[in-house]
Amino acid sequence: MTxxxxxxxxxxxxxxxSVPRPDGIPKVTGHFAYASDLHxxxxxxxxxxxxxxxxxxxxxxxxxxxxxxxxxxxxxxxxDLPAERFQGQIVTDQPVLADGAIRYWGEVxxxxxxxxxxxxxxxxxxxxxEYENLDPxxxxxxxxxxxxxxxxxxxxxxxxxxxxxxxxxxxxxTATQDQAPLGNEAGIAIPDGAGGIDVYGxxxxxxVDHEQIVACLGLRPEEVRVHPxxxxxxxxxxxxxxxxxxLCLLALQTxxxxxxVFGRAESFAAHVKRHAARMYYRHxxxxxxxxVRVEAKLLLDGGAYSMTSPAVIANAVGFAVGPYRCPNxxxxxxxxxxxxxxxxxxxxxxAVQTGFAVESQMDRLAGELGMDPLELRLxxxxxxxxxxxxxxxVITEPLPTREVIESVRAMxxxxxxxxxxxxxxxxxxxxTTPSSVVVRGVGYAVGFKNLAFSEGFDDFAEARLxxxxxxxxxxxxxxxxxxxxxxVLEQITRTVTGVESVRVxxxxxxxxxxxxxxxxxxxTQMAGGxxxxxxxxxxxxxxxxxxAEALSNDGVWRNGELVVSLxxxxxxxxxxxxVRHRHQQTDEPDENGQGNLHVDFAVSAHRAVVDVDPVxxxxxxxxxxxxxxxxxxxxxxxxxxxxxxxxxxxxxxAIMEELVVDHGVVLNASFTDYLLPxxxxxxxxxxxxxxxxSSWGPFGAKGFAELPTISSTPAVVAAIRAATGKALTRVxxxxxxxxx
Numbered sequence: 001m002t003x004x005x006x007x008x009x010x011x012x013x014x015x016x017x018s019v020p021r022p023d024g025i026p027k028v029t030g031h032f033a034y035a036s037d038l039h040x041x042x043x044x045x046x047x048x049x050x051x052x053x054x055x056x057x058x059x060x061x062x063x064x065x066x067x068x069x070x071x072x073x074x075x076x077x078x079x080d081l082p083a084e085r086f087q088g089q090i091v092t093d094q095p096v097l098a099d100g101a102i103r104y105w106g107e108v109x110x111x112x113x114x115x116x117x118x119x120x121x122x123x124x125x126x127x128x129x130e131y132e133n134l135d136p137x138x139x140x141x142x143x144x145x146x147x148x149x150x151x152x153x154x155x156x157x158x159x160x161x162x163x164x165x166x167x168x169x170x171x172x173x174t175a176t177q178d179q180a181p182l183g184n185e186a187g188i189a190i191p192d193g194a195g196g197i198d199v200y201g202x203x204x205x206x207x208v209d210h211e212q213i214v215a216c217l218g219l220r221p222e223e224v225r226v227h228p229x230x231x232x233x234x235x236x237x238x239x240x241x242x243x244x245x246x247l248c249l250l251a252l253q254t255x256x257x258x259x260x261v262f263g264r265a266e267s268f269a270a271h272v273k274r275h276a277a278r279m280y281y282r283h284x285x286x287x288x289x290x291x292v293r294v295e296a297k298l299l300l301d302g303g304a305y306s307m308t309s310p311a312v313i314a315n316a317v318g319f320a321v322g323p324y325r326c327p328n329x330x331x332x333x334x335x336x337x338x339x340x341x342x343x344x345x346x347x348x349x350x351a352v353q354t355g356f357a358v359e360s361q362m363d364r365l366a367g368e369l370g371m372d373p374l375e376l377r378l379x380x381x382x383x384x385x386x387x388x389x390x391x392x393x394v395i396t397e398p399l400p401t402r403e404v405i406e407s408v409r410a411m412x413x414x415x416x417x418x419x420x421x422x423x424x425x426x427x428x429x430x431x432t433t434p435s436s437v438v439v440r441g442v443g444y445a446v447g448f449k450n451l452a453f454s455e456g457f458d459d460f461a462e463a464r465l466x467x468x469x470x471x472x473x474x475x476x477x478x479x480x481x482x483x484x485x486x487x488v489l490e491q492i493t494r495t496v497t498g499v500e501s502v503r504v505x506x507x508x509x510x511x512x513x514x515x516x517x518x519x520x521x522x523x524t525q526m527a528g529g530x531x532x533x534x535x536x537x538x539x540x541x542x543x544x545x546x547x548a549e550a551l552s553n554d555g556v557w558r559n560g561e562l563v564v565s566l567x568x569x570x571x572x573x574x575x576x577x578x579v580r581h582r583h584q585q586t587d588e589p590d591e592n593g594q595g596n597l598h599v600d601f602a603v604s605a606h607r608a609v610v611d612v613d614p615v616x617x618x619x620x621x622x623x624x625x626x627x628x629x630x631x632x633x634x635x636x637x638x639x640x641x642x643x644x645x646x647x648x649x650x651x652x653x654a655i656m657e658e659l660v661v662d663h664g665v666v667l668n669a670s671f672t673d674y675l676l677p678x679x680x681x682x683x684x685x686x687x688x689x690x691x692x693x694s695s696w697g698p699f700g701a702k703g704f705a706e707l708p709t710i711s712s713t714p715a716v717v718a719a720i721r722a723a724t725g726k727a728l729t730r731v732x733x734x735x736x737x738x739x740x
Contacts, residue, residue, distance in 0.1 A: 011494045011495060011497075011498050011499070011500050011552070012494075012500055013490070013491060013494055013500060014491055014494045014495035015491045015492060015494075015495045015632075015634045015635075015698075015699050015701075016632075016633070016634065016636075016699075017491070017635065017636075018635060018636050018637030018638075019487055019490075019491055019635055019637075020487075020637075021484055021486065021487050021638075022486060022487065022490070022503070022504075023480075023486060032230055033229075033230050034183050034186070034229070034230040034231065034232055035183065035185075035186040035187050035200060035201060035202055035229040035230060035231065036183065036184065036186035036261050037230070038186070038187070038188045038200055038229065038259065039188075039259070040188055040190050040257035040259070041257070042256055042257065043188065043190075043256065043257035043258065043259050044073055044113040044114060044115065044120075044250070044254055044256050044257065044258045044259070045113070045114055045115070045116055045117040045119075045120045045258070045259055045260070046111060046112065046113050046120060046243075046246065046247060046250050046258045046259065046260040047111070047112045047114070047117065047120035047121045047123070047124040047260070048108045048110070048111050048112075048124060048243075048246065048260075048266070049108070049109045049110040049111070049112070049124040049125070049127050049129070050106045050107060050108055050109065050266070050269055051098065051102040051104075051105065051106065051107045051108075051109055051129075051131070052105070052665075053102050053105065053131055053133055053664075053665075054102070054103075054104055054105045054136040054138070054339040054340070054663060054664020054665055055102060055103065055104075055133070055134040055135065055136035055137070055339040055664060056101075056102040056131040056132060056133050056134055057100065057101055057102070057131065057132040057134060058098060058100050058101070058102065058109070058129060058130070058131060059130045059131065059132050060128070060129065060130035061077060061109070061110075061127070061128070061129050061130075062127070062128040062129075063075045063077065063110060063127050063128075065126040065127070065128065066110075066112060066123040066124065066126045066127045069114070069119065069122065069123045069126065070119075071114050071115035071116070071119040072112060072113070072114045072115075072119060072120075072123045073113045073114060073115070073253075073254045073256070074111075074112065074113040074250050074253040074254050075110060075111075075112050075123065075127070076097065076110065076111050076112075076249055076250065076253060077097055077098075077109070077110045078095060078096075078097040078098060078099050078100070080097075080249075080253075081096055081097065081216070081249070082216075082217065082218050082249075083215060083216055083217060083218030084096075084215040084216045084218070085097075085099065085216070087212040087215070087216055087241055087245060088212070088240070088305060088306055088307065089205075089208045089211075089212065089239070089240060089241075089307075089308065090306055090307075090308060090309075090310050090311070091150075091305075091306035091310070092212070092215075093305050093306050094304075094305040094306075094307070094342070095107075096216055096245050096246075096249075097109065097110065097111065097246075102131065103304035103305070103339055104303055104304035104305075104339055104340065104341050104342060104664065105269065105341060105664050105665045105666055106266075106268075106269025106270070106341065106666070107304070108246070109127070109129060110124065110127050111124075111246045111249065111250055112124045112127075112250075113250040113251075113253070113254050113256075113258050117261075136338075136339035136340075136663050136664040137337075137338050137339050138338050138339055138340050138661070138663060138664050139338070140276075140277075140278050140299035140300070140301050140334075140336050140338065141278065141299065143299075143301075143336035143337060143338050144299060144334055144336055148336055148337035148338065149334055149335070149336060149337070150302045150306050150309045150310065150313075150335040150336060150337050151306075151309060151310040151313050151314075151334075151335045152313075152332070152333065152334050152335075153313045153314045153316075153317040153318075153333045153335075153589070153593060154317065154331060154332055154333065154592065154593045155317050155318065155320065155329055155330070155331040155333075155390035155391060155592070155593040155594075156329070156330055156331075156592040156593060156594075157327075157328065157329045157330075157389070157390065157391075157392050157592065157593075157594060158293070158326075158327045158328030158329060158330075159328050160328070160330060162284075162292060162293050162327075162328045163284060163292070163293065164283075164284025164285045164286055164291075164292035164293055165284075165285070165286055165287045166284065166285045166286070166287060166365065166368050166369055167282065167283070167284050167368075168282070168283050168361060168364045168365045168368050169280075169281065169282045169283075170281055170360070170361065170364060170727075170729055171278065171279065171280050171281070171729060172277075172278075172279045172281065172356060172357040172360060172729045172730065173276070173277065173278050173279070173729065173730040173731075174274075174276060174277045174279075174352070174353045174356055174653070174730070174731050175276055175653075175657075175658040175659065175730070175731065175732060176273045176274060176275070176276040176301070176340070176341070176343070176658065176659040176661060177273060177274040177346060177649075177652070177653050177657045177658070177659065178237075178268065178273050178274075178657065178659050178674060179233070179234070179235035179236055179237035179271065179273070179274075179346050179347075180233075180235075180657075180671070180674065180676055181231070181232055181233030181234055181235060181237050181238075182232040182233050183202070183230075183231055183232020183233055184261065184262045184263065184264060184266075184267040185201075185202050185242045185243055185260075185261075185262040185266075185267055185270045185271065186201075186202065186243075186259075186260065186261040186262065187199065187200050187201030187202065187229065187243055187244060187247055187259070187260060188200050188201075188247065188257055188258065188259040188260075189244075189247035189248045189250070189251035189252075189257065189258050190251065190257040191251050191252060191255055191256070191257070192223075194223075195219070195223060196219065196222075196223035196224060196225070197217070197219070197223070197224055197225070197248050197251060197252060198225045198227060198508070199213065199224070199225070199226055199227065199244050199247055199248050200227045200228075200229045201226075201229065201242070201243060201244040201247065202229065202231055202234070202237075202238045202242060203226070203228065203229075203238050203244070203479060204234050204236075204238040204239050204479050204481060204517050204518045204519055205239070205479065205514070205516065205517035205518065205519075206226040206227070206228060206477055206479065206508065206509050206514075207226070207477060207509055207513070207514035207515075208514075208517065209226050209241060209244055210224060210225075210226045210509045212241055212245070213226065213241070213244055213245055213248055216245045216248075216249075217245075217248055217249070217252065222510060224248070224509075225508045225509055225510045226244070226508060226509045227508040227509075228477070228479055228480075228506040228507075228508070231479070231480070231481045231482060232482065233481060233482050234479075234481035234482070234518065235346055235347045235481075235649070236272065236274075236308075236344060236345035236346040236347060236349060236519060237271040237272065237346070238271070238479075238481065239272070239307075239308055239344055239345045239517065239519060240271070240272055240307050240308065240342075240344055242270045242271055243260050243262070243270065246260070247259075247260055264669070264670055264671060265669045265670055268659075268666060268669035268670075268674070269341070269666070269669065271344075272303070272307050272308070272341075272342050272343055272344030272345070272346075273303075273341055273342075273343050273344070273346065273659055274343065274346035274349075274352065274353075274653075275300040275301055275302060275309070275312055275335070275343040275344075275349075275350075275353065276300070276301040276340070276343070277298065277299065277300050277301070277316070277353035277354075277357075278299045279296060279297070279298050279299070279353065279354065279357040280296060280297040280298075281294075281295075281296045281357050281358070281361050282294070282295045282296070283361045283362075283364075283365050285365055285369065287369070288379075289365075289366075289369050289371050289375075289376050289379050289380070290325075290379065290380065291321075291324055291325060291326040291380050291389075292326070292327070292328060293326065293327075293328040293329070293330075294320070294321050294326050294328070294329050294330075294331075294389070295329075295330045295331070296320050296330075296331045296332070296354075296357075297331075297332045297333075297334075298313070298316050298317065298320060298331065298332070298333040298334065298353070298354065299334050299336060300312060300313055300316060300333070300334065300335045300336065300343070300350075300353065301336060301338055301340055301343060302335040302336055302337055302338070302342070302343050303337070303338060303339075303340045303341050303342035303343045304337065304338070304339060304340070304341070304342050305337075305342045306335075306337075307342050307343065307344035307345075308344040308345045308349070309335035309343065309344065310335065311345065311349065311350075312335060312343070312344070312345060312349045312350045313333045313334065313335035313350065314333075314350070314454070314455060314589075314597075315349055315350030315351055315449070315450065315454075316333050316350035316351070316353055316354050317331050317333035317350075317354075317390060317593060318350070318351075318388075318390050318391060318450065318454070318593075318597065318598070319350065319351040319354055319355065319358075319390070319448050319449060319450070320333070320354045320357075320358060320390060321358060321389040321390055322354075322355070322358040322359065322362070322446060322448050323381060323382050323399070323401045323446060323448040323601075323603050324358075324362075324377070324380040324381060324382060324389060325380050325381075325382050325386055325387070325389060326380070326389040327389075329389050329390055331390060331593070338664075339664040340661055340664050341659070341661065341664075341666060345519055345520075347646065347649060347705070347706050347709045348447075348449060348646075348706040348707070348709040348710045349519075349520075349706075351447070351448065351449040351706070351710050352650075352653070352709055352710050352713065355445070355447055355448070355710040355711065355713070355714060356713050356714045356717070356731055359445040359446060359711070359714035359715075359718070360714060360717065360718070360728075360729065362376060362377060363443075363718055363721070373444060373718075374405055374409055374444055377405055377444075377446055378402060378405055378406070381401040381402050381405065382395060382399065382401055383395065383399050383400070383401055383402060384396065384397065384398060384399055388598075388601075390593065391589070391593060391594055391595060391596075391597050391598070392594045392595070393594075393595065393596040393597065393598065395601065397600045397601065397694055397695060397696075398629075398631070398692035398693065398694065399601055399602075399603055399629070400603065400629050400690045400692050401446070401448075401603045403627070403629075403690050403692075404446065404603055404604055404605040404627040404628070404629060404690055405444075405446060405605050405627075407605070407627035407688045407690065408444065408605040408606065408607045408625055408626065408627045408688070409444075409607075411607065411625040411627075411686060411688065413442065413609065413623075414609055414622060414623045416440065418435045418438045418440065418611060419435065419611075420435055423680075424611075424620065424622075425438060425611065425613075425620060426438065426611055426612060426613040426616070426618035426619055426620040427613060427616065427618045427620075428620075428680065432613065432616055432618065433613040433615075433616065433618060437613055437614070437615055438611045438612065438613060439611070439612050439614055439723045439724065440609065440610070440611050440612075440622070440723055441609075441610050441612060441718075441719040441720055441721065441722030441723025441724070442607065442608070442609050442610075442719050442722055443607070443608050443610075443714075443715050443716065443717065443718025443719030443720070443721065443722055444605065444606070444607050444608075444715055444718060445605070445606050445711045445712075445713075445714035445715035445718055446603065446604065446605045446606075446711055447603065447604040447605070447606070447707045447708075447709075447710030447711030447712075448601065448602075448603050448604075448710070449521065449601065449602060449706055449707060449710060450520070450521075450597075450598040450599075450600065450601055451520070451521045451522060451525060451598075451599065451600040451601065451602055451702060451703045452520055452521070452522035452525060452526060452583055452599050452600065452703070453516070453517075453520055453522065453586075454586050454597045454598045454599070455586060455587075455588055455589060455597050456585070456586055456587055456588035456597075457586070458582070459516060459522070459526065459582065459583055459586075459599075460514070460516065460526070460530075460580050460581060460582045461476075461478060461514070461515040461516050461523075461526040461527045461529070461530040461580075461581050462476070462477065462512055462513035462514060462515060462530060462578070462579065462580045462581070463475065463476050463489075463512075463515070463527065463530035463531045463533075463534045463578075463579055463581070464476075464512055464534060464576060464577065464578040464579075465493065465531070465534040465535055465537075465538045465576065465577050466538075466574070466575070466576040467538065467542065467566065467569060467570055467574075467575035467576070468566070468570060469566050469567040469570045469571075470501055470566065471499050471500070471501030471502050471503070471553065471566065472493055472497060472499050472501070472502045472503075472535075472538070473502075473503060473504075473505050474489050474490065474493055474502060474503065474504045474505065474531055474534075475505045475507050475511070475512050476489065476504065476505075476506065476507065476512065476515050476527055476530075476531070477506070477507055477508075477509065477511075477512050477513070477514055477515040478506075478515035478516075478518060478523050478526075478527035479506075479515075479517075479518040480504075480506070480518075481518050483518070483523075483638075483642065483705060484635065484638040484641065484642070485518070485523050485524070485527065485528075486504045487635055487638060488524060488528055488634050488635055488638070488701075489504050489527065489528060489531045490502045490503070490504060491634055491635060492528055492531050492532050492535065492634070492698050492699070493531060493535045495699070496532055496535035496536055496539060497535050497538065497539045497551050498539070498550055498551040498552050499551050499552060499553055499566075500552070500553050501553050513580060515527045515530070520703075520706075521602065521702075521703030521704060521705055521706050521707075522703055523703070524634065524697065524698070524701050524702070524703045525583070525600075525694070525696065525697040525698070525701065525702065525703055526581060526583065528634075528697070528698040528701065529581045529583075529696065529697065529698055530579050530580070530581035531698070532698040532699075533579045533581055534577040534578065534579040535577070537577035537579065538575060538576065538577040539551060541575055541577060542556060542569065542575050543556070545573075545575075546558065546563050546564060546569075548563050553566070554566075555568070555569065556569060583599045583600075583696060584599050584696070586598060586599050599696075600694060600696070600702070602628075602629045602630075602631075602702050602703065602704050602707055603629045603707070604626060604627065604628045604629060604704070604707035604708060604710065604711045605626065605627050605711055606624060606625070606626045606647070606650075606708075606711040606712045606714075606715035607624070607625040607626070607715060608621060608623075608624055608712070608715040608716040608718070608719040609621070609622040609623040609624075609683075609719060610622060610716060610719040610720055610723060611723075612720055612723040612724055612738065614723070614724055614738060614739065615739060616735060616739060617734070617735025617736060617737065617738035617739035617740075618735060619655050619716075619720060619733070619738070621651055621655075621681070621683040621716060621719075622683055623683050623684050623685075623686075624647055624651075624683050624684070624685045624686070624712065624715075625685075625686045625687075626643060626647065626685065626686070626687050626688070626708065626711070626712070627687070627688040627689075627690055628643055628687060628688070628689055628690065628704055628707060628708065629690050629692070629702065629704060629707070630689050630690065630691060630701070630702055630704045631691065631692065631693050631694040631697050631700045631701045631702030631704075632691050632693050632694075632697070632699050632700035632701045632702075633689050633691060633701075634698070634699065634701045636689070639689060639704070640687055642704070642705040642708065643685065643687045643708045644682075644685050644687075644708075645708075646705060646706065646707065646708025646709040646712070647685055647708045647709070647712045648677050648681075648682060649708075649709045649712075650708060650709045650710070650711070650712025650713040650715075650716070651677050651681070651683075651712055651713075651716055652675075652676055652677045652732075653709075653713045653731055653732060654712070654713045654714075654716035654717050654720075654731055654732060654733060655716060655720075655731075655732050655733050656675040656676065656677060656681075656732055657674070657675060657676060657677075657732060658674075658675075658732050659674065660673075713731060717731060717733060720733055720738065724738055726738060
């Protein structure tokens, strides 16, 4: 069949357009299937028994009452584990079930499967455990003295005894922040009847989960299939296993599907948090403001187990000086084991903590020098051809540090009058604050971070594209956590192939190779890069087969004529392309932390305007302006959404969010007591997108979604300092930090 083309073949909804998300309407109408919606025929319900202590020894454990309950099908403890008894994606040091010791509040002691959730919960509560309480180790300085080091990372560069004419020193602290994903942990495991199992749970990387689960079950890799599920947010909370291994153990023990759904309080115990940090900093500069020397000691609280602490401390050290030149740098970073809740990756991991400290130091140094803080940053800013102060590697990709600073500075400030509407004042409708007492402040900060995995890690992503009678299927194991990756992969495929009708198929671990983790700002460039290359190969394969020059939803085109429809092409043969995409290899750090450790970087700047009630210590963020280094905005609407969301998480860390931990015990495991910014706290956000294309991202795109979180926190705190004159060396800033 040959048909004359009546229109041009430009594809709609390709890259550069603000394409709506395919999962948008199902999510807002309640039809999207999240992990907590999963069911299976004849399924049981699982429940966990968690320790109420931060540090203890189990002296007696009796499950007989639980086992004897009608409707209970299994009760498992550490002694019942069939194979590897520890798990962890970097270091396997976390017991699957408590091994006789309790090392953090909420550690899982036993698991139960029963006919319904009430019986399962009652049975778990009926398990009799006697504990010998031990003194918890909860302070990072004490942990360092005790030698409880999960990883030490360093950056030593230059001459130690060099001195600058102007010196500023301070100690900074950041509190533990929870990712607070709206979707709690939930999942289901289903035995396949042949000894294997399928598991659906919250994850950011199915293949790394698969490795751990296989080891813990003692099965062959092909007998375990880890499936992606619908997630209500992640932000690092899904990087480590939560309930997946427990579900599999119960399902294999009973021979029936087992489902678990955690409530909010248990969710706080079930996932890692952002590392709390204590950071000792000393900056030295010459009298013109040029950085001469930076020295820092970084102590990050890793909690009871390693989780992703080795990667987090590496990032904290790597970005401890920010995007600034400095010839002499000496950074010692420690991730430390304590009896606080385990910490792991969270949006901007490591760079958030040091970003707050180093930006605060830059403001402090500017004050000491009598310089404008932005001029000091511009004077020391790095760009292509410069050397990263910590690792010594030369910046070879675009890095518009000057541009983001100057763009934010050029954005108009809001009217400087204090509002009279109580809803716009600190304290809001609580009527706590009259306009007359309000003082306004403006602050700036810059964020800086790597993209994708670093330190020599073999970072890759697979994708397989297949022509179907109605379009193209994009197969991937990359996890959509709500960030919009599904939309971007479709846009890339449309633009490359010319076929508008495309869909993403999220495969399980036996259907396709790893796409790596949805973290580290990497999936746009890694999964997106794999999809782009596969789309190019698929298009070439089809066009060469038919001697044609274009594709569309209608089929294959040659000289403006339709040669064959997609239906006919698929009937003739299978067209498919499978790609494993890698970025340029990076180095492992040498003994001084030097080398080409990172493949790429991105930078951002924020300006915050705040109104403060200095009497009560209340803060209202009036406006946020930002400039972001995005390479190329594949989907501008999605980019703005990420900027707004990341900025709100940064505001949360600046003035609200803190996991309150007393001797290792969490005191505010609910959304009533753990304060999150709400819609009423959201200020207007104006964003400028700086598009300097990356050499290796699809169409020049960069990952950027962590950056808004990094620079917004120090900008808000800088604004509060400007309003109050307080030093404010800790976040979140609490009312008593301002009022007293």
